[in-house]
Amino acid sequence: MSAVNFALGALAGAAATAVAADAYPSMMPSLGFSRPKDIELKYFDIAGAAEKVRFTLLMGGVPFKDTRVSFGDWGKMKETTKFGQLPLMYLNGEEKPYAQSGAMLRFAGAITGLMPKDPVQAFKVDEAIGLDDDLRREMRPSIMLSYDQTIKPKEKARKVKEMREKLAANEIPRFLSHFEKMLENSEYLCGSSATIADAQFLTTCRWLGSGVIDHIPADITTKYPNITAFRARMEAKPEIAAYLNKPK
Amino acid sequence: MSAVNFALGALAGAAATAVAADAYPSMMPSLGFSRPKDIELKYFDIAGAAEKVRFTLLMGGVPFKDTRVSFGDWGKMKETTKFGQLPLMYLNGEEKPYAQSGAMLRFAGAITGLMPKDPVQAFKVDEAIGLDDDLRREMRPSIMLSYDQTIKPKEKARKVKEMREKLAANEIPRFLSHFEKMLENSEYLCGSSATIADAQFLTTCRWLGSGVIDHIPADITTKYPNITAFRARMEAKPEIAAYLNKPK
Numbered sequence: 001m002s003a004v005n006f007a008l009g010a011l012a013g014a015a016a017t018a019v020a021a022d023a024y025p026s027m028m029p030s031l032g033f034s035r036p037k038d039i040e041l042k043y044f045d046i047a048g049a050a051e052k053v054r055f056t057l058l059m060g061g062v063p064f065k066d067t068r069v070s071f072g073d074w075g076k077m078k079e080t081t082k083f084g085q086l087p088l089m090y091l092n093g094e095e096k097p098y099a100q101s102g103a104m105l106r107f108a109g110a111i112t113g114l115m116p117k118d119p120v121q122a123f124k125v126d127e128a129i130g131l132d133d134d135l136r137r138e139m140r141p142s143i144m145l146s147y148d149q150t151i152k153p154k155e156k157a158r159k160v161k162e163m164r165e166k167l168a169a170n171e172i173p174r175f176l177s178h179f180e181k182m183l184e185n186s187e188y189l190c191g192s193s194a195t196i197a198d199a200q201f202l203t204t205c206r207w208l209g210s211g212v213i214d215h216i217p218a219d220i221t222t223k224y225p226n227i228t229a230f231r232a233r234m235e236a237k238p239e240i241a242a243y244l245n246k247p248k
Numbered sequence: 249m250s251a252v253n254f255a256l257g258a259l260a261g262a263a264a265t266a267v268a269a270d271a272y273p274s275m276m277p278s279l280g281f282s283r284p285k286d287i288e289l290k291y292f293d294i295a296g297a298a299e300k301v302r303f304t305l306l307m308g309g310v311p312f313k314d315t316r317v318s319f320g321d322w323g324k325m326k327e328t329t330k331f332g333q334l335p336l337m338y339l340n341g342e343e344k345p346y347a348q349s350g351a352m353l354r355f356a357g358a359i360t361g362l363m364p365k366d367p368v369q370a371f372k373v374d375e376a377i378g379l380d381d382d383l384r385r386e387m388r389p390s391i392m393l394s395y396d397q398t399i400k401p402k403e404k405a406r407k408v409k410e411m412r413e414k415l416a417a418n419e420i421p422r423f424l425s426h427f428e429k430m431l432e433n434s435e436y437l438c439g440s441s442a443t444i445a446d447a448q449f450l451t452t453c454r455w456l457g458s459g460v461i462d463h464i465p466a467d468i469t470t471k472y473p474n475i476t477a478f479r480a481r482m483e484a485k486p487e488i489a490a491y492l493n494k495p496k
Contacts (some may be wrong), residue, residue, distance in 0.1 A: 083379060083426055091368070100378030103371055110367035119358035120339070123351055130348030131331060133381075141389050178331055 033062055033091070033111050040065035041104070042097070043087035044074070047203055049101040050087040053108050055199035058239045060112020102129070109196035116195065128182065128189045128197035132204050135175040138167060139213075146214075164215030172208065172216070176224055183226035187233060194234065202234045281310055281339070281359050288313040289352070290345070291335035292322070295451055297349040298335040301356050303447035306487045308360020350377070357444035364443065376430065376437045376445035380452055383423040386415060387461075394462075412463030420456065420464070424472055431474035435481060442482070450482045 033039050039057065043050035045068035057064050069077065069086060078084050081099075088097035089104045098104065109115025109125075116122050142163035145156065179201060182189050189197045205227060211218030221227050234240060281287050287305065291298035293316035305312050317325065317334060326332050329347075336345035337352045346352065357363025357373075364370050390411035393404065427449060430437050437445045453475060459466030469475050482488060 083382075084422075085382075098371055098375055100375045100382075102378045102381070103374030106374050107367055107371040110370065119355055122358065123346055123355040126351030126354050127346055127348045130350045133350070134331075134333075134348075137385060137388065140385065174332075 036063040036065050038064075038092055040067055040090040041087055042067040042069060042090070044069055044071065047207060048087075050104075051203040051206075052196070052200040053087065053089070053101060053104045054243070055202060055234075055240060056105060056108040056112060056114055056196050058243055059194060059199065059237060060108065060114050061239070062108070062112055102133070105129070105196050105200060114194065114196050114199070116190075121190070124190045125195045125197045128179075128195075129200055131175065131178060132197070132200050135172070135204065138171045138175070142167065143213075161215050164213070168216050168220060172220060176221060176227060180224040180226050183230050188230070194237075198230075198234060202231060202240075205231045284311040284313050286312075286340055288315055288338040289335055290315040290317060290338070292317055292319065295455060296335075298352075299451040299454075300444070300448040301335065301337070301349060301352045302491070303450060303482075303488060304353060304356040304360060304362055304444050306491055307442060307447065307485060308356065308362050309487070310356070310360055350381070353377070353444050353448060362442065362444050362447070364438075369438070372438045373443045373445045376427075376443075377448055379423065379426060380445070380448050383420070383452065386419045386423070390415065391461075409463050412461070416464050416468060420468060424469060424475060428472040428474050431478050436478070442485075446478075446482060450479060450488075453479045 039062065041050055041053060041057075041064055054064075054066065074086070081088060082097060083099050085099055087101055087104065088099055089107070090097045098107075106115060115125060142160050145151070145163070146160050148156065151159075179189070186192060188194050189201060205221050207213070208216060209218055209221045209231075221231070235244060287310065289298055289301060289305075289312055302312075302314065322334070329336060330345060331347050333347055335349055335352065336347055337355070338345045346355075354363060363373060390408050393399070393411070394408050396404065399407075427437070434440060436442045437449060453469050455461070456464060457466055457469045457479075469479070483492060
């Protein structure tokens, strides 16, 4: 297990609290999760499936223990985990964790108020999340193939390239066009204030635009002005900026 | 567009209302969606991604217009839809539909009370849904490959067989073991009353056990006694039984 970072959540929590009244009128971290030890999020030291949950808790001003697991430690740890998966979330120091990042995201939304309570408003947020999940699902086969040790490297490289080039030409632009349209007349995916859907889509924008996915051009999202402005808007939020700019 | 079926939702709605007080103490279809024309669910004439939503509305006693789209009509219709996807859900006769079956499921859960309001209880339900989503995600590459027209039939058949046999031997049993354990001491996945997670997992059990997925043995779920009892318990609910036993 790598170093555990208490400070981050607490720091960002304080920052968020300071701006909360203005920036997050719907925020109500009122469900008793107010100390870093109340929520522990355990994941690899990457954005991956946990970043949307981190962004939500940070935006909502809910401190949490942001534990990072090294890939080296994961081999031994995997068999001991709930479903053989990370991330895991621990509540109130309980021994048994929760799994599934989509569930964590919605839980974080409930305790921060970043998921609307009104069923029709929540429907819109879940719809945006579903669309982002679909985009990520399209990416998955080539990601899994890139980790596959049973295929010859040269054949694997050729197949991954072919799949990624198709994704970059077809599926990714198709999905991004939908998101671009959703951001046409509003600052966030579901209206004038951020929700958990924005926390998730920010994670996807950063991933697609990171340049680390071979054959996916790093400028793939910057062709979309609304998405580009959305990303800048999200990354300028004080508690997200503090997290992203924190020295590693 | 194939024949539109008003009667089904109304019939099952009436049946559910009759048993509601006993069977669904947490049910509260109190959000104004009480007439078949309030909610229209549009999908192919198969279980697929919509069945979990149908099961939830049926169990919750919320009538809905259960519109079925023929595969022949879909070709022309696809480009006119929100994200090029079915199912679609229309609320209150509004022209603009909602997409994403996971979002519809949670919305149906909110208006029927089959999604708990307590954030920690809802966390457990979303966790079970996420696990089922993961199982379905594992199935997807071989399903998509089976529809692929660009691969030679013989090569495709060989690849699909290889992928499905691996799934039947490894991934599916691994996921089903988790569900089996979740049902060890409770009648439903998240306690003593049904939730939207059960509506989704029932759909998956029926699909995996249908015998229509080549190379996935139809008895793949019946090896698990808790899952088998769960499926029978769900299918015995009057409004689900009425729906499943309705003459086609």
